[in-house]
Amino acid sequence: xxxxxxxxxxxxxxxxxxxxxxxxxxxxxxxxxxxxxxxxxxxxxxxxxxxxxxxxxxxxxxxxxxxxxxxxxxxxxxxxxxxxxxxxxxxxxxxxxxxxxxxxxxxxxxxxxxxxxxxxxxxxxxxxxxxxxxxxxxxxxxxxxxxxxxxxxxxxxxxxxxxxxxxxxxxxxxxxxxxxxxxxxxxxxxxxxxxxxxxxxxxxxxxxxxxxxxxxxxxxxxxxxxxxxxxxxxxxxxxxxxxxxxxxxxxxxxxx
Amino acid sequence: xxxxxxxxxxxxxxxxxxxxxxxxxxxxxxxxxxxxxxxxxxxxxxxxxxxxxxxxxxxxxxxxxxxxxxxxxxxxxxxxxxxxxxxxxxxxxxxxxxxxxxxxxxxxxxxxxxxxxxxxxxxxxxxxxxxxxxxxxxxxxxxxxxxxxxxxxxxxxxxxxxxxxxxxxxxxxxxxxxxxxxxxxxxxxxxxxxxxxxxxxxxxxxxxxxxxxxxxxxxxxxxxxxxxxxxxxxxxxxxxxxxxxxxxxxxxxxxxxxxxxxxxxxxxxxxxxxxxxxxxxxxx
Numbered sequence: 001x002x003x004x005x006x007x008x009x010x011x012x013x014x015x016x017x018x019x020x021x022x023x024x025x026x027x028x029x030x031x032x033x034x035x036x037x038x039x040x041x042x043x044x045x046x047x048x049x050x051x052x053x054x055x056x057x058x059x060x061x062x063x064x065x066x067x068x069x070x071x072x073x074x075x076x077x078x079x080x081x082x083x084x085x086x087x088x089x090x091x092x093x094x095x096x097x098x099x100x101x102x103x104x105x106x107x108x109x110x111x112x113x114x115x116x117x118x119x120x121x122x123x124x125x126x127x128x129x130x131x132x133x134x135x136x137x138x139x140x141x142x143x144x145x146x147x148x149x150x151x152x153x154x155x156x157x158x159x160x161x162x163x164x165x166x167x168x169x170x171x172x173x174x175x176x177x178x179x180x181x182x183x184x185x186x187x188x189x190x191x192x193x194x195x196x197x198x199x200x201x202x203x204x205x206x207x208x209x210x211x212x213x214x215x216x217x218x219x220x221x222x223x224x225x226x227x228x229x230x231x232x233x234x235x236x237x238x239x240x241x242x243x244x245x246x247x248x249x250x251x252x253x254x255x256x
Numbered sequence: 257x258x259x260x261x262x263x264x265x266x267x268x269x270x271x272x273x274x275x276x277x278x279x280x281x282x283x284x285x286x287x288x289x290x291x292x293x294x295x296x297x298x299x300x301x302x303x304x305x306x307x308x309x310x311x312x313x314x315x316x317x318x319x320x321x322x323x324x325x326x327x328x329x330x331x332x333x334x335x336x337x338x339x340x341x342x343x344x345x346x347x348x349x350x351x352x353x354x355x356x357x358x359x360x361x362x363x364x365x366x367x368x369x370x371x372x373x374x375x376x377x378x379x380x381x382x383x384x385x386x387x388x389x390x391x392x393x394x395x396x397x398x399x400x401x402x403x404x405x406x407x408x409x410x411x412x413x414x415x416x417x418x419x420x421x422x423x424x425x426x427x428x429x430x431x432x433x434x435x436x437x438x439x440x441x442x443x444x445x446x447x448x449x450x451x452x453x454x455x456x457x458x459x460x461x462x463x464x465x466x467x468x469x470x471x472x473x474x475x476x477x478x479x480x481x482x483x484x485x486x487x488x489x490x491x492x493x494x495x496x497x498x499x500x501x502x503x504x505x506x507x508x509x510x511x512x513x514x515x516x517x518x519x520x521x522x523x524x525x526x527x528x529x530x531x532x533x534x535x536x537x538x539x540x
Contacts, residue, residue: 092432099425165429
């Protein structure tokens with residue numbers, strides 16, 4: 001079943017045409033990896049899915065991205081424009097560099113997005129913090145230090161904290177923009193296991209530079225090159241039997 | 257290593273030392289006036305300080321005794337009024353300038369702000385004089401207004417600059433959680449920039465605490481404690497000015513040193529207090 005559908009997506013930054021006619025279906029409760037060489041538009045694509053380009057005045061997005069048949073850019077059937085805030089509550093994001101809020105404790109970091117939902121009961125919040133820190137396998141490491149700063153943790157722990165923070169607002173889709181590129185292999189392994197857990201409840205889209213990572217965790221893989229979607233399919237097919245010469249060259253390490 | 261290489265190293269080392277020495281000499285030259293001012297004020301001022309000096313009314317020139325109580329009171333109140341005007345307007349303006357860097361308003365307002373921060377204080381004094389004093393008479397409100405306007409561009413600039421250096425990835429993290437823009441600003445961006453904003457406010461206070469010209473035109477100076485917002489009022493810089501102009505150099509000049517000491521001490525106290533208050537919440 002399709003969760004997110006990208007149709008004829010074009011993105012410009014000022015005059016630079018960064019993404020060219022992208023069409024892509026993201027399946028529900030699966031992990032979809034986006035791979036491609038640096039500067040090909042992977043990050044631009046994933047950031048269009050929760051309207052992070054809204055912040056940039058010279059970014060232009062044309063085409064449609066729908067989630068559950070609901071256009072996240074603007075118009076649904078009633079011609080009513082959709083608030084980007086709502087989109088981002090449904091589609092969470094984890095960034096390349098761990099970015100816990102430095103002015104908040106670990107506890108407050110997890111509930112940073114929750115407070116908006118009007119949950120103020122301390123007991124509820126405590127249970128939720130425990131739930132999401134356990135889900136991200138961080139609870140045992142930090143349960144004694146919940147009131148310490150989020151930036152006192154190691155990089156891998158910070159990233160898991162950020163994932164817990166993103167999950168706590170109960171999104172339906174998690175976008176991950178190279179979540180392991182700043183982490184060592186052990187921390188990376190932990191996050192990969194976590195992603196495997198997450199797809200039971202969430203739909204995951206992950207941008208990665210690391211092709212082994214895509215092969216390990218993704219159900220589907222799409223290869224982007226110079227702003228164009230070259231090939232999209234089941235990960236096994238992309239890696240074992242690519243249809244396009246470019247994909248094969250990239251995967252076998254002949255360029256990129 | 258052969259001879260010519262060794263020579264090159266020696267020359268390079270020499271240049272290195274020469275450069276550092278020149279910088280150090282410049283630094284020392286710069287420190288001379290600062291240290292001599294502090295030395296003079298402390299040695300000549302501290303001997304004046306006692307309970308009576310800090311609490312008594314100001315005696316007329318030439319008359320021994322008395323104190324600078326009204327001046328301390330006046331300085332505190334005038335700075336308080338200035339803060340009430342300058343801090344909220346300055347901080348919110350700074351937030352606007354930082355959050356909407358591409359708007360036309362920001363371009364214009366940022367430019368005007370720079371002009372205002374270079375405005376001679378006497379001009380701001382005249383402005384307050386025409387606007388308020390010429391209507392209501394001498395008033396500490398006019399003094400606070402003038403100093404508040406002087407603080408405004410400093411606080412605006414400091415707020416703008418400290419918010420601008422908050423990493424974009426923090427703002428993005430907050431927005432990606434579905435936190436609305438204004439709430440991201442208030443709960444994430446401003447707290448992260450808090451230290452810089454408070455430092456800016458502090459510098460602005462220290463900067464206006466010693467202002468004399470605008471106060472001469474708005475609160476005039478007085479020997480008595482404040483009883484109403486619409487009367488001539490004392491302030492430390494005015495007392496320093498008056499006492500130092502006195503012909504009675506053995507009676508009034510020491511009072512000027514004493515008042516200078518108090519003024520510098522107050523600024524120091526404000527600095528230390530705010531530094532303590534804004535200490536890092538978490539130990540790293």
